[in-house]
Amino acid sequence: MAETSETVSQLGERGTLARILPLLPTATSVIVPPGDDSAVSMVDGARVVTTCDVMIEGPDFRLDWSTPHDLGVKAMASNLADVAAMGAVPTGVIVAVACPPSTEVSQLEGLARGISDGLAQMAPGCGVLGGDLSVAPVLTISVTVIGELSDRSPVLRSGARPGDLVAVAGQLGMSERGLRLLLGAGNDPAAIRALRETSPEVKHHLAPIAPIFQGIVAAKAGATAMMDISDGLVLDATRMAEASTVTINLSAELADDEPALMGGEDHGLLACFPPESTLPEGFRAVGRVEEATPNAPVLVGGEAPPVSRGGWDPYRDSSSVKTRVSP
């Protein structure tokens, strides 16, 4: 039986999750189950928002590009954005770090400073509630964030309605442009260093600052749906459109901007607002929600997206990643 079992790389992340998730028990406390950017559950009468994201050397970062400080900032941005995307305020993070025994303590100090600076910039008042420190073959950073909604309802992916304005806060495609610059530098340390020092795109790719506060602003402004843009605008808008059973028609102006449409890791926010809304500060319009068109969850200027990509899958893409990460 074991011999005939598929591997996670054969099934991919989505296929693997489809096999595992039905086996896991639902918490009686749950209000918003896993599947959105964050889950929401009741703890002593309060709604608590939780999310988790892991970064691992190899599939997620390479240490000749990223400093430990960068990684601390990025770990905060990617996780805080998932809480912000619910309209919640992050109140605490739990950080588990595992590294080879030969790791210099100064590296972990840099990581801690990056976490601290990332929190100070994106979520003042949010601090570290604990964690764990262990040994692993490669640097592994697992972060869980908890947050609070105050009196607001969580903003889900599934609330977009035909006629809604589609808007974005934060960068679109900047991380992808930074990645391309870094890939262009090959393995030349001087070229990488020069890019790190001079390129805003590279800085954003390595240590993004996510528009966390805008998540709360959007919720207060009546956002009907929201999510963070971590896998590219088209793929994430597809997820929102499918969850909401609508079609999202993005602006034709984006048609030629492949990094904006397909680039991941910007950690901005995608949000929908009622048709006549004035967009809150920090958001710009990128399209409209329409009635669902069969097999076309996302259009760009009314047409199929110019490039289609399945999005990042850590298992299926791991061979290409390895090529990319360790050429």
Place this chain on the structure above:
Amino acid sequence: MAETSETVSQLGERGTLARILPLLPTATSVIVPPGDDSAVSMVDGARVVTTCDVMIEGPDFRLDWSTPHDLGVKAMASNLADVAAMGAVPTGVIVAVACPPSTEVSQLEGLARGISDGLAQMAPGCGVLGGDLSVAPVLTISVTVIGELSDRSPVLRSGARPGDLVAVAGQLGMSERGLRLLLGAGNDPAAIRALRETSPEVKHHLAPIAPIFQGIVAAKAGATAMMDISDGLVLDATRMAEASTVTINLSAELADDEPALMGGEDHGLLACFPPESTLPEGFRAVGRVEEATPNAPVLVGGEAPPVSRGGWDPYRDSSSVKTRVSP
């Protein structure tokens, strides 16, 4: 500068943490800061208990001993016990798993079933609030648990007072005895399989069931201090004694039971109760709290513990672990 930096294996876990923790910001929401079994922080007016523990193939388990189902149960036991040790009820777990792409999906299904069975046995109603799935060189399981206190105060390590009864719930030394049996089996798969099928000690070492409900029972019974016993009774009692500025005098009957005194990973509960208490169900007396004796946080029958050990350190001990794990 980087050349002169110490490594984490040179500084050890405690030394490394001493360098990192001061760099991390405290959450304004915090009530019980990191350092106890769990942290407690405010979320929308409620006190939320959080804890985190990582298990990594190599330092924490070997796959020729543990089935994925075992690992799921153990990951729950070790984490739930940290919430129970505060007197809290676990309400949700967040599970991040990373594994090699060649991992069979059936392995992850086994892990999920172990998580499910562990929760059903130890924390009914507690479920999975989300997580992450990624790629790593070795199987890595990072768990965060959240819990609620209802109207109870969190039970800290620091509340033990001279005269208190010292008591334990759950197993003492059983996990260590199971470990010794497994080590005695060498790398013989048939011998390992036989032990797995017949030895309660081995079963407890690989897939412990922790006395989670007893944590709430102890809190309701007025426990003055509590913690989970994960690194051996003497080491954990030392931590409690130091946090409480007392000496814990363990029963002389334990003097010859080295596994009970020094063995880790039982995930039972160590609790203190006011002098005249009737111990709640599930607890048995193992000693008394005394006024602090200098340099003797823990005694056994009034004497220094018969064996002293520094306890488990994943960095410092990693070379010996590797010898143990991959002989």
